[in-house]
Amino acid sequence: MKYAFHPEAESEFRDAIDYYEAFEPGLGYDFAMEVHSTIENILSFPNAWNILEDDIRRCQIRRFPYGIVYSQDTGVIFILAVMHLHRDPDYWKGRV
Secondary structure (H helix, E strand, O other), rough: OOOEEEEHHHOOOOOHHHHHHHHOOOHHHHHHHHHHHHHHHHHOOOOOOOOOOOOEEEEEEEEEEEEEEEEOOOEEEEEEEEEOOOOOOHHHHHHH
C-alpha cells in the first residue's frame, strides 16, 4: 500500500519539523521519524484506528501531541492532516 499527503498536510508536517528543530536540535528529526513510524503502522493496519467521520480516521503519534488524519482509497492512504491535538479538531474538514 502507498500513501500521499494532501498539500496542506505536507506543509503542516514540514512546519512542525522546523518548529521542533528550532526548539532543540535533533528534535525535528525525532518528530519526523515518529510520523513516519505512525504512517507505517497505518499502512500495515489501516482500519485499526477510530473513525472520526465517514471513512476518515486518526492515529495518534507517540511522544508528540499530534495525530495523522487519513482516509483510505483503493491501495492508497491519503493523509489529510498532521494535526496538533490542541488545535481546532475540525480545521482539516475542508480538505476532504
